[in-house]
Amino acid sequence: MKLTVVGAGSTYTPELVDGFARLRDTLPVEELVLTDPATDRLNLIGAFARRILARQDHPAEVTTTSDLDAAVDGADAVLLQLRVGGQTARRQDETWPLECGCVGQETTGAGGLAKALRTVPVVLDIAKRVRRRNPDAWIIDFTNPVGIVTRALLRAGHRAVGLCNVAIGFQRRFAALLGTDPADVHLDHVGLNHLTWETGVRLGGPEGENVLPELLAGHGDAIARDLHLPRALLDRLGTVPSYYLRYYYAHDEVVEEQRTKPSRASEVAAMERELLTLYADPALDEKPALLARRGGAHYSEAAVDLAAALLGGGGPPYQVVNTYNRGTLPFLPDDAVIEVQAAVGRTGAAPLPVGRVDPLYAGLMASVTAYEDLALEAALRGGRDRVFRALLAHPLIGQYTYAQTLTDRLIAHNREHLAWA
Incomplete structure (x- = not known):
């Protein structure tokens, strides 16, 4: 089995390699190709990847190359983890929206739109090259904003599934609180990427007992602290929202924090600089503890499970993924990309049935889906007016003066990445 990681110069990559090493019975990788245009970082991380595999006696061959076509040739699955513009662009995404009193974040609001505009054309070009070399390869997208990027891939006819680590993080956290094996915890997870709610926590599978009320009663304070939301809100909702919902439920509070604290970027x-120094140590052969603070917790487990299922090697029978709606949520278009539990196999992901969704959540999902429609059109076709329309539609913006100013600033900060600007 050959897997290719595009964007492998990321400091995330050792987390992924560690998962391949630990979970070899689930996903027997024989050849791992790491590709990235940043050759210095790529070679450094490639050497570290070989040491990680060697420490765990994993036989996979690791190849590094900046030649994308060679990297994807013959691959069974291609994992995308890109950051077009690097941390510099991310820092801008988190900064200039604040000038209008809007949240600065790389996956939602104006910053999220900027990232989508930079990313979608690049990802589609990569996918086209993958299909030309190997039309049967699966593309697993971990590149944000996952919902918009996955929708672009699916609309273009690619064999693609989007992946996020939010659900698996909740699963692991809830299992620890309940004192049970994560494999026994099934989430009623519903929404869009980075706009999701856990409406049930079931033991044993989709038909198992829902222990969410007991979980909130006994551990609500701890869960609320993790989300930086008040316990009283969780009690009133009776659900556990993704921590990304804080940008909606406490928007002004978040903006004030962002104005007074260093940006996440x-x-x-700073962490990346330290990680790269650690990775360069020829004696280091396991992922350092610092990597856990980088983000992307449990990314490797989620990626291994998904790749194994798509390639027919097993993995959990149900997984939370990003895929076409196809009537699962009747208040959204069939071609909306939703994030829900799905049965995953060689033919792709089939969402499990979802019960009635509270209008409190359905309304926000519908609003953000409309924004994503417009965002994708802006990413595919360009133009100042399409950018403005997407920003005006976003529920975190909504006012024409803000949308107009943010359009100007988005284009000014991203001109080098926008072919039409």
Whole structure:
């Protein structure tokens, strides 16, 4: 089995390699190709990847190359983890929206739109090259904003599934609180990427007992602290929202925090410098503890499970993924990309049935889906007016003066990445 990681110069990559090493029975990788245009980082991380595999006696061959076509040739699955513009662009995404009193974040709001505009054309070009070399390869997208990027891939006819680590993080956290094996915890997870709610926590599978009320009663304070939301809100909702919902439920509070604290991009950039120094140590052969603070917790387990299921090697029978709606949520278009539990196999992901969704959540999902429609059109076709329309539609923006100013600033900060600007 050959797997290719595009964007492998990321400091995330050792987390992924560690998962391949630990979970070899689930996903027997024989050849791992790491590709990235940043050759210095790629070679450093490639050497570290070989040491990680060697420490765990994993026989996979690791190849590094900046030649994308060679990297994807013959691959069974291609994992995308790109950051077009690097941490510099992320820092801008988190900064200039604040000038209008809007949240600065790389996956939602104006910053999220900027990232989508930079990313979608690049990902589609990569996918086209993958299909030309190997039309049967699966593309697993971990690149944010996952919902918009996955929708672009699916609309273009690619064999693609989107992946996020939010659900598996909740599963692991709830299992620890309940004192049970994560494999026994099934989430009633519903929403869009980075806009999700856990409406049930079931033991043993989709038909198992829902222990969410007991979980909130006994551990609500701890869960609320993790989310930086008040316990009283969780009690009133009776659900556990993704921590990304804080940008909606406490928008002004978050904006004030962002104005007075260092940006997440600055923190990550500092961590990355330290991580790269650690990775360069020829004696290091296991992922360092610092990597856990980088983000992307449990990314490797989620990626291994998904790749194994798509390639026919097993994995959990149900997984939370991003895929076409196809009537699962009747208040959204069939071609909306939703994030729900799905049965995953060689033919792709089939969402499990979802019960009635509270209008409190359905309304926000519908609003953000409309924004994503417009965002994708802006990413595919360009143009100042399409950017403006997407920003005006976003529920975190909504006012024409903000949308107009943010359009100007988005284009000014991203001109080098926008072919039409």
